[in-house]
Amino acid sequence: MKLLLRIVLVLVVAVALLATGVYAWASASSSRTLNRTIEVHEVDFPIPFPLEADEIAELGLSPAEAEALAHERAVERGRHLVHARYPCGDCHGDDYGGGVMVDAFPIGTLLGPNLTSGRGSVVLDYTPADWSRIVRHGVRKDGRPAVMPSEDFLRMSDQELSDIVAYIESLPPVDNELRAVKLGPLGRILMATGEIKLSVDLIESHDAPHPVYPPPTEVSVEFGQHLGGVCVGCHGMEMTGGKIAGGDPAWVPASNLTPHAEGLAGWSYEDFVAAMRDARRPDGSEIRVPMTFVQPYAQQMTEVEMQALWTYLQSLPPQPTPR
Ligand code: HEC
Ligand code: HEC
Structure with missing residues (x-):
């Protein structure tokens, strides 16, 4: 009886040590994966895209009127893009004040941060290059990989991204401070074993040029x-x-x-x-x-x-x- 108890104890301790070891490895490995610095090419584009000179002349617009009309059109295009094509709001909230991608204990808390200009915003000092880096490469402003699935937005043109930013910037500020992304034990193990892959690793090139405009809107x-x-x-x-x-x-x-x-x-x-x-x-x-x-x-x-x-x-x- 005593011997049996000892064997059971030794087994329990061995399993616990093994589990702790696996978890320590998964933790260290996933931290390394998330704390790398990724080099991404620096792009630039106007927000909003200006009107063509021909159109400005035809409509007889002053520079201020041309700027206002360009802005109005960009916001309209951006509104359509995020309602029909690109699901930013699914994770950043309908009001863009923050939302949920995954919130399940063993996997982790992956919240979509606040993109409005309210308290808790993460985009206050964002440049066009920063928008491109997160949306089309999955890299945060600080250079570390994000858990956002950016490979879905790889084919997005500069103009579409510019329109989406113009739309988001036109929304009312929302005050909402969200917790930073945190992986749970299962999330760490899935990342360490490569079951969860980050966009930065799925996207083949971080310096391939992006199209400036989307293809013409036609049945092609x-x-x-x-x-x-x-x-x-x-x-x-x-x-x-x-x-x-x-x-x-x-x-x-x-x-x-x-x-x-x-x-x-x-x-x-x-x-x-x-x-x-x-x-x-x-x-x-x-x-x-x-x-x-x-x-x-x-x-x-x-x-x-x-x-x-x-x-x-x-x-x-x-x-x-x-x-
Ligand atoms: C989040 C993942 C996801 C995305 C994004 C997605 N799909 Fe699907 N789609 C699925 C899954 C899963 C099924 C199968 C569902 C089932 O079997 O009930 C499916 C089924 C379909 C079907 C039905 C075909 C059939 O016989 O089962 C069509 C059509 C379709 N998708 C088109 C599209 C198109 C076009 C897009 C892009 C605009 C798209 N899907 C984006 C996951 C996705
Ligand atoms: C499937 C969910 C999901 C979708 C869809 C999504 N995001 Fe995100 N986004 C996230 C998560 C989660 C984070 C936090 C990432 C991190 O810190 O690792 C994030 C972070 C961001 C950030 C802040 C990055 C930083 O520097 O901290 C911006 C800006 C952003 N997303 C913009 C967008 C835009 C624009 C779209 C649509 C084109 C979009 N996102 C679509 C989940 C999503």
Whole structure:
């Protein structure tokens, strides 16, 4: 009996030591991952983008009037971008005063900071280069990697980013001080084992030039591919779907969106619109989380945007879903 007790005790201590060791390793490794300094190219662009000289002359505007009209248009474009295309508000809050990306104990508290000019704002001294660094590279102003999924915004042009900033800056200040990002034990282990990957490591180049303007707003493969930039985080670079890397383990795999038998072969444009806006497949089955997060955005997309996306998906080579 005494011997058995001793064996059990030794085992318990061994397991505890092992767990502490694994946790210490995961902690140190994830801290190293988060405390690196990442070099990102320095870009610049105007906020707002000015009007063309031709248009200013045609409308007979004074410089002040031209500036005001440029600003008004930028805010309008930015409003559409964040309601139909880029889900900043999902994590930074509908009023941009701060929100939640993940708040679950073992994983961690990953809050989207306050982007308004109120108390607790993190963007008061942001330059265009700083906006580009966080949004298109996943690097914070202090040079350290962020946990924000910036690979989804890689294809964003300077003008779109400028418009989004003009829109966010037009919002009323919100006073809200949020806690800094903190990983829990499971979050640290997932990061240390590479299950959670940071955008800075997923984005291949931190000095490749960005387009200044988005492709023209028209039903074209090029514009559709540009819109599809926000789908690749889940559906994959080639839109062939499969397990969502770094996603919530409870999420179902993403669907294959190529015109393959395992994908959207046989779908009509109307089927696609119903799937995007009403979360229903042609056979009546329901489309589940996390695709449902995309639904409110799809409902705000214009007809031209929807058709361009569809045209792009139809132009892809049919490929099976990776296993
Ligand atoms: C999936 C959630 C998510 C989405 C979508 C998202 N963000 Fe973030 N964002 C975060 C989190 C979380 C942080 C805090 C990152 C950190 O400190 O590691 C952050 C940080 C930031 C910061 C501050 C970085 C710093 O220097 O501290 C800015 C600015 C920002 N995001 C802008 C945007 C904009 C603009 C968009 C839309 C184009 C956007 N975010 C979309 C989650 C998100
Ligand atoms: C947050 C991850 C995520 C994002 C972002 C996302 N999707 Fe999905 N999508 C999914 C998942 C997961 C499914 C499968 C849902 C299911 O099986 O119920 C899906 C299903 C679909 C379907 C239904 C096809 C079928 O037969 O299952 C279409 C169409 C679709 N997505 C298009 C898009 C487009 C276009 C975009 C970009 C504008 C996009 N998705 C962005 C995760 C995502």
